[in-house]
Amino acid sequence: xxxxxxxxxxxxxxxxxxxxxxxxxxxxxxxxxxxxxxxxxxxxxxxxxxxxxxxxxxxxxxxxxxxxxxxxxxxxxxxxxxxxxxxxxxxxxxxxxxxxxxxxxxxxxxxxxxxxxxxxxxxxxxxxxxxxxxxxxxxxxxxxxxxxxxxxxxxxxxxxxxxxxxxxxxxxxxxxxxxxxxxxxxxxxxxxxxxxxxxxxxxxxxxxxxxxxxxxxxxxxxxxxxxxxxxxxxxxxxxxxxxxxxxxxxxxxxxxxxxxxxxxxxxxxxxxxxxxxxxxxxxxxxxxxxxxxxxxxxxxxxxxxxxxxxxxxxxxxxxxxxxx
Numbered sequence: 001x002x003x004x005x006x007x008x009x010x011x012x013x014x015x016x017x018x019x020x021x022x023x024x025x026x027x028x029x030x031x032x033x034x035x036x037x038x039x040x041x042x043x044x045x046x047x048x049x050x051x052x053x054x055x056x057x058x059x060x061x062x063x064x065x066x067x068x069x070x071x072x073x074x075x076x077x078x079x080x081x082x083x084x085x086x087x088x089x090x091x092x093x094x095x096x097x098x099x100x101x102x103x104x105x106x107x108x109x110x111x112x113x114x115x116x117x118x119x120x121x122x123x124x125x126x127x128x129x130x131x132x133x134x135x136x137x138x139x140x141x142x143x144x145x146x147x148x149x150x151x152x153x154x155x156x157x158x159x160x161x162x163x164x165x166x167x168x169x170x171x172x173x174x175x176x177x178x179x180x181x182x183x184x185x186x187x188x189x190x191x192x193x194x195x196x197x198x199x200x201x202x203x204x205x206x207x208x209x210x211x212x213x214x215x216x217x218x219x220x221x222x223x224x225x226x227x228x229x230x231x232x233x234x235x236x237x238x239x240x241x242x243x244x245x246x247x248x249x250x251x252x253x254x255x256x257x258x259x260x261x262x263x264x265x266x267x268x269x270x271x272x273x274x275x276x277x278x279x280x281x282x283x284x285x286x287x288x289x290x291x292x293x294x295x296x297x298x299x300x301x302x303x304x305x306x307x308x309x310x311x312x313x314x315x316x317x318x319x320x321x322x323x324x
Contacts, residue, residue: 098303122318
């Protein structure tokens, strides 16, 4: 039995010439296919299907759904990102990866495996929503001159906001923290955690530790460790990190200092806690509520135009329907 991961690649400019291309590293096979958009032959979007042979049958959850094995799934996603990167670098073009529907499937290799799949209740494929908010800080900037000692932080923050790639945003937000506390890497954890503990946003020391050790380090260094961080690893955490960066930039009393003294200049109208639940803390005038749909694994954004009308030949997919 094979596990199958399906995504769409969006390139700018379009890379239609890469349709029907096969990439095979001996473990994972990735094939790209042409898609049409608004009945146009040329599209900026390609369909990519990656497959890996499983050593064992997947486990069955207590609700009789299939548990998608995490390690091979992540390996498939790594190879899908490899292929997107190869095309991007080859053509010097921007690339975006998103999940289509369905985005996970199996390929049974005989009738016994197909019957085993049919006897289950399917695969959990519920979409997740990553909340977000947007509001202007014009009043804060126009009525005060409190940023005069930290225009370097404003410059780094502008770089972060301008990044379209989430790993790039992570790098810049971490530079805001480093600039603010004159500390980098592990020594940054304690003072940054202590400062954020007094924030209205729910940020714990465990969050900051995760940002530094599991995101910042492997996203910055690729020399010795086998694994390194990609955009899909950063996505679930980036909005919380952005909120923390705004809080530090505005509300840290002493800039370029290890102290954790706080002032209350930046008072967000809304935010998202470390449980990814949104909340409004002030009036909603001028507040825009945003959200991004992610696939069940929180790996990629869900492509709202990426629903396949027909499952490719040989693939098996059944969506789990909760009967409760």
